[in-house]
Structure formats: structure tokens, C-alpha cells
């Protein structure tokens with residue numbers, strides 16, 4: 013048993029409920045390893061766990077879902093994949109039932125670089141993780157990139173490869189295209205041969221969206237995005253809308269769909285979508301999907317496929333992961349405020365080693381960040 017610092021909540025609420033606390037880390041058991049985080053990814057779902065929109069299994073708890081780091085210790089042999097009963101409540105142990113359900117996992121050794129994309133409790137310096145939730149990070153992909161991309165990238169994978177099987181030549185609408193999921197999903201759709209229409213909240217974010225493979229950008233605070241989609245598609249509409257904005261865009265997104273189109277509503281950045289009257293679908297034969305990542309990666313083979321495709325594209329430079337801003341892990345509340353006030357671009361990482369969040373990097377938050385962001389993206393690629 014050792015100690016680590018973690019960001020925990022004791023009750024749901026605003027960013028002020030995020031507390032930087034010392035918690036116990038159990039020794040890894042069979043099928044588990046101790047991981048030292050080098051970077052933790054920030055996701056909108058973290059704000060839902062914090063606010064109570066998505067209830068957490070127990071309190072107090074560390075929040076956060078994705079991270080990357082180095083294996084420090086390996087549990088004793090036997091029972092790979094077992095997660096039951098490990099770790100004190102609210103500590104930095106694994107979370108039963110929060111990840112893949114395969115009986116046997118891979119094996120790791122101290123020093124291995126690993127990442128995960130769906131393990132509640134990531135906002136900490138060190139934690140015990142079940143091996144069957146971890147994937148190795150390939151050479152050429154740094155920990156910040158892996159931490160930034162695992163949840164958002166595997167989400168992008170299932171959205172355009174599973175929920176909707178995107179085909180070459182189709183035109184898609186991606187909302188919040190300058191955001192974390194948006195920058196990755198737009199590139200993935202483009203790589204599959206689609207024409208990508210992206211929405212963005214400002215001209216500067218529009219430049220970020222264009223730099224991440226959007227063919228058309230709609231500034232949806234200034235322009236009617238339904239009209240613009242009709243114009244761009246010659247009145248046809250699009251066969252699929254990827255909508256992580258939620259309440260504010262849902263009705264407009266439905267109007268953007270072509271006959272037999274699929275509305276994929278996968279998030280609540282502007283608030284949860286109210287209940288839907290299914291009769292709204294019948295006249296044009298529409299489908300509405302409300303997916304989430306977990307069932308798509310529950311089985312070990314699916315996790316390996318999702319992570320393998322994602323990390324393979326990143327390692328090959330086909331998908332660029334832009335880390336637009338870095339915060340010290342202990343400053344997670346500031347990161348939440350930035351995300352919820354639409355002040356972030358691309359992905360955001362929280363760093364346990366705060367000396368790596370230099371002032372030049374922090375400048376990416378705020379107005380005029382677009383060109384700095386794109387420039388640094390190229391730097392990231394050339395590393």
C-alpha cells in the first residue's frame with residue numbers, strides 16, 4: 013500500500029467540488045498493474061460525473077476516464093482480468109465493472125508504456141489498473157497524445173465505423189468540429205473518403221476545424237446551420253449527423269438529414285436532449301442512435317481493434333491529435349471551467365508533473381489560439 017495525489021469529488025457540483033487529496037494506492041493484485049500516469053485526458057464526460065448528470069458508483073471518488081503512463085509494478089501471477097474487490101473505496105484502485113469483460117488480459121512488465129480510455133478514477137498520479145483495460149502505446153506515440161486520444165479517438169472510431177458504417181463519397185455533418193472528438197472524428201471521416209461539414213463556435217475555431225480536415229465550416233453562432241447544410245448538399249441533406257452538442261443542436265440536426273438519414277446524438281455539451289417523440293422519425297424514415305463508448309469496447313477483442321486502429325493511424329500520421337491546452341493535474345477545476353465555457357480547442361491534457369505545463373503552452377487557451385494550435389500540431393507530428 014502506498015499513497016498518491018488525486019482529484020476527487022465528495023459530492024456532485026461545480027468545478028469547486030474538485031479536491032486535490034492524498035489517497036491510498038493498494039498493491040496490484042493478480043491481473044493488475046500499478047501505473048504511473050504521465051498524462052491524463054480531459055473529457056466532457058468528466059464534467060457530467062462531477063456535476064451528477066451521470067451518477068458515479070460511489071463517493072468520494074476520483075474522476076477522469078483516460079490516461080497514459082508507465083507500468084511501475086505488476087501483480088502476482090494468476091487471475092488475469094480479475095478486478096473484484098481491489099482497492100479501498102474512493103482510492104486509486106481499479107473500478108469493478110468499468111471496463112472490458114474478457115477473462116484473460118495481456119501481460120505487461122515494469123517500464124512498459126500503457127494507455128486506457130474508459131476507467132473511472134484517472135485524475136491521479138498513480139493507480140492500480142486491471143491489465144485487460146490497458147493497451148500498449150506504440151513507439152512514436154507520446155504519452156500526452158495517447159492520453160488525449162484514447163477516449164475521444166475510440167469514440168470517433170465507433171461513431172464512423174460501427175454506429176454508422178461510413179462509405180467513401182458520403183457527406184457528413186460533425187458538430188463542434190474544433191473540439192476534442194470533433195478534430196479526430198473529422199479527420200477519420202475524411203480518411204474514409206467523406207466530405208466533412210463541421211460546425212464551430214467562432215471564426216478562429218473554424219480555422220482549427222479546417223486544419224483538421226473539414227471541407228466546409230459553418231459558424232453556427234452566426235449562420236443558420238440547417239440552411240447552410242442544405243446549400244452545401246444541393247438540398248439533399250446529409251446521411252448522418254454526428255452531434256455531441258446535444259440540446260442546442262438536436263432539432264436543427266434532424267432537419268439536416270437526408271431521407272433515411274441517421275441522427276447520432278452522443279453528448280450533452282449544451283445540455284441533455286429532451287425525450288423524443290418517435291413519430292418524428294416516420295415521415296422521412298429516419299433513425300436516431302444514442303450510443304456510448306463502453307459497449308463498443310467491453311470485449312477485449314473490440315478494445316484491441318478500436319485502440320489498434322486509432323493508435324495505428326496516429327503512429328502513421330494519418331490522424332493528428334492536437335493538444336490545444338495543458339493544465340497541471342491539480343488545476344483540474346480550471347480545465348473544467350475552460351471546457352465548459354467553450355474556451356478549449358482540440359484536446360486537453362492534465363499533467364501530474366506540473367513543470368511540463370509551461371506558459372507558452374498555456375497561452376493556447378483563449379482568443380487567437382488557432383494559429384498557435386495549428387503550428388504546435390505540426391510540431392507534435394514531427395516529434
Ligand SMILES: NC(=O)c1ccc[n+]([C@@H]2O[C@H](COP(=O)([O-])OP(=O)(O)OC[C@H]3O[C@@H](n4cnc5c(N)ncnc54)[C@H](OP(=O)(O)O)[C@@H]3O)[C@@H](O)[C@H]2O)c1
Pocket residue numbers: 054055056057163164167188189190191192193194211212213214217256257260278279280281282283303304305306351352353354355356358
Ligand atoms: N457518447 C460517447 O461515447 C461520447 C464519448 C466522448 C465524448 N462524447 C461527447 O462528445 C462531446 C464532445 O466531447 P469533448 O470532450 O471532445 O468536448 P469538446 O468538443 O472539446 O468541447 C465541447 C464543445 O462543444 C461545443 N459547445 C456547443 N455548445 C456548448 C455549450 N453550451 N457548452 C459547452 N460547449 C458547447 C463547443 O464548441 P464550439 O464553441 O465550437 O461550439 C465546445 O468546445 C461531448 O458532448 C461529450 O459528452 C460522447
